[in-house]
Amino acid sequence: MKLPETFFNDRIKDRKRKRHSIALHPKADLEHSFSKAFKIWIGAYALIVAAALTVTFGSQAHSSPATTVSPQAAPIASPLLVTPDDMQSGGLLFKAKEAGKYIEAPKVATDIKVDVTGPVARTIVTQKFLNPSDAWVEGIYVFPLPDTAAVDQLKMKIGDRIIEGKIKPREEARQIYEAAKQEGKKASLLEQQRPNLFTNAVANIGPKDSITIQIEYQQTIPRKDEEFSLRVPLVVAPRYNPLAKPLQPVIDLKANQSDGGNGWSSTDPVPDRDTITAPVLDPEKDGKSNPVSLSVDLKAGFPLDKVVSHYHDVVIKPAGSKEISLSLKNEVVPADKDFLLTWTGKPTETPNLGLFSQTLKDDPAGRQTGDGQKKEANGEEREEETLSEGDTNQYLLAYITPPYKLAKDLQTPPREVVFVIDQSGSMDGPSIRQARESLIEALGQLRPEDKFQIIRFNNEMAQLFPAPQPADKENLSTARYWVAAIQAGGGTEMLPAMQAALKDANPNAPTLRQVIFLTDGAIGNERELFETVKAQKGRSRIFTVGIGSAPNSFFMSRAAEVGRGTFTQIGNITEVKSKMAELFTQLTTPVATDLSISFANDKDIEASPSELPDLYKGEPVIVAFKGKDLGNELTLSGRFDNQPWSMTVDITKAAPSAAVDKLWARGKIRQLENERLLSTDSAGIDKAIETLGLRHHLVTRLTSLVAVDVTPVRPEGEAIDSRKVPLNLPDGWNMDAVFGDEPQVQPSMAPNAPTGSAAPMRALKRSFGLSAPAMDAMATSPAPTSNAKVAALVPTGGNQILLPKTATPASLLILAGIALLTLAGALLAWLQWRKITPELR
Amino acid sequence: MRYPRPTQYKLGTLGAVALGLLGLGLLLWGSWIPIKAQLAQVLLERAWQQSRTDGKPHKAWPWADSWPVARLTIPSLDLHTIILKEAGGEGLAFGPVLLAQGAPLGTAGTSIIAAHRDTHFQPLQHLQTGALVEVEQMTGPTLTYRIDGSKIVRWDQSGLQKDSQSPLLVLSSCWPFNGMVGGPLRYLAFASPTEATARRLANATSTVIQHQLAAFTEAASQRP
Incomplete structure (x- = not known):
């Protein structure tokens, strides 16, 4: 050991000098005690390390079966074989032979038509599909809808026939559907899986046949402060990331406002709305698939201030003085971003009541929707007319708008x-x-x-x-x-x-x-x-x-x-x-508290929700009523500025709307579902929900829509689940034109994946954006196992589940502990060695 | 050759002992994690037996945040463990947790059970396709699933959806299994119900459905 000639060295010299003066005895004693401590140390150290190793890694030893497959070697890799869960936008799924797996059929074209009437939007989604195989297939169409959507119509157009869905209890509907499927009849079943997720099963789709599915739903328009917004989910994932500067064609309606009237007056069209020409940027390559056309009829019902279409370029058509209608400028857009339309109204001075009414004959056997609207002529007359018929119900939707301006000085x-x-x-x-x-x-x-x-x-x-x-x-x-x-x-x-x-x-x-x-x-x-x-x-x-x-x-x-x-x-x-x-x-800033609505004749009037929330700045309160005779006026009372306050409204001015009963029922069902959680009589509440669903033609947890064709179409000999891949494209379908030149989905091909051989087939695959394994799965359905990444259809939306951290620092701690102990042991050993050696030398 | 002085011996020894104690501390701490995981399971097992008899949740120890909701068994791995309800970050130390983001067990939806790769789910590295997974519920029949396959994903790109509707059980742990430090990768094993279980689940109404029933008064829910 060489030490530098420093202060330290001096000290060593000093020690040397001292050492000579130290008696041998105590030194030997010291040395003896050290070696004993060291022995104990070594023993304890070995014991602890062994124990720690046993604890941490011991459990591995007895739990390993003889033949193990590394999870790396066999990941799930079935490109394009999906389960309904994987679907984030609507799509038609074909059942693959592998149980629980489906193959997504290409979407062909989607047309969305939205009718906004005041706070209610009614949307008709029409999607046209093609069965690309030359066998009879059953398809499942999964689609997410807004949480508030009340789905009430299902229509299936096969060839040129239109089959309309009937509302049935869930179980019964399923039986009807299964029976029709077995008999070879075309049938369709629309079920609610979650309040915002629905499935539509379609049985017996003919080879290369096209099917058109039409679904109708209504929803209330959400509102934040003074802005109303309508979002139409064209796709759910991946979410559209707005560009740094989102496109917002702005329509200025300030110029010609009509007066307030009953609070739901309409707005004059703007003279220059055709000049709104902000270009839509074509986002990359997915611009060519899933064409969508969309149109909106906006009857806001109040003086409009500003209408903004985010993300999409629109064409506005004046449709009389009472409404605005707009459609996508390019008719067909890539379905990669939600359509978002917002509009604002002029701030008003007093709470406004928006009123919509509907009168229905109660016909539990299966009433039809839309009666209210069809014979609309004049709201007042119609009510009187139908009231006399005895078993009729009136429905009223009230929409309360707070007085923003006043709230500021409150x-x-x-x-x-x-x-x-x-x-x-x-x-x-x-x-x-x-x-x-x-x-x-x-x-x-x-x-x-x-x-x-x-x-x-x-x-x-x-x-x-x-x-x-x-x-x-x-x-x-x-x-x-x-x-x-x-x-x-x-x-x-x-x-x-x-x-x-x-x-x-x-x-x-x-x-x-x-x-x-x-x-x-x-x-x-x-x-x-x-x-x-x-x-x-x-x-x-x-x-x-x-x-x-x-x-x-x-x-x-x-x-x-x-x-x-x-x-x-x-x-x-x-x-x-x-x-x-x-x-x-x-x-x-609560605008109004303790709100309640009363009618001249308060008997037999059911409100949903039954208790009104307080009104805060920027919020509307929407409440629906049902009653035999709502009378001519209603009184809204509450505390305003902490003073008792009330207003009376003539409800005969209410605009007719066919959606009121459904919204009433939807609210009622929600209330019942809530009560069910606290109630012991869940069967009774289920029954009530079912009854409401049946009466108001709504798809609920307990009721489904089912449509069955009258005549069997599938020849008896042919099985519904056998299918082959078509060798060429059906006539009249230029897949390249519809889907673009390149596959929009680029599955990374597995080296050992089964590949197709026939050239036309390959062309088809290409145009469908399907990978070879997927097509083969469709034909012969081997469970494809390969190393391909499941990049194709694994959704990456915002609705994903985030996985928690599942590693403990145990082994790291133990290793660090062992390292430190070793270091300490080595240090001790070295010290010992240094002590002993002088005697040996 | 020069020799250290006795005071230097003492200093050196002291340092070595301090180092040793630190190492010992880390070692004990590290060993305590798997020991705690095993001990907790014993207590949880007792609480679970109570829950099985009266069908109500019982806490394994009075200050626990969470309680057993199911019992997971994978016979081929000899894995028996009590599943906890997810509550805060500490639950994983005591047992696998049923993620609140997923569907409740026994309903039509994706249920996810996550556990540490180095404690409760350590045997999962030997999991094979086709292995049976049994889930004993607090009330009602035992559900049986069969492992379909596995996948390695990033924690934030799991591909698992909250609003799913077909019954699926996912076991999740960190990847790789013998890793030292935590990383972004997760191992997922997918298990679908066997036919008997699938039949039972087919008509099960998810409590999530009840919970999420759509409002027609948007006032409350549309507020950001």
């Missing part, structure tokens, strides 16, 4: 705000930080005249103040410290906290009482909590704020609904400020 009355923060163990990590941030942000939004209280809970509960205190500086800073100290841990007992939050010292006070609940909602006793909220809410309004990446949004949105508040979801810590500010703007 004095918000002092409030009492109760914050409840969940500090249970499930909130640990980013969630509790987020909740704390949100709460501190919220505290900053209080005004001095407000009173506030904070409750935190896990399996225990604590309150900041014995009773709500004014939000002065002192109290707020106390609160901030208190909140900052909140840590997550423990269980979740939400009920006592909820009860404490709802405990109201003076329940009849005119001030607003708002309970803001910050939680992830990870609870098991939802029913109990709903009941508590329902029974004890009094004048309190409950606002839930969902924290964390996967809050129990079902619980929170329902609790807010029952508590007449709103649900805000904060998924990300960066959103805290903006979302809380948004919530507080809403909290501080």
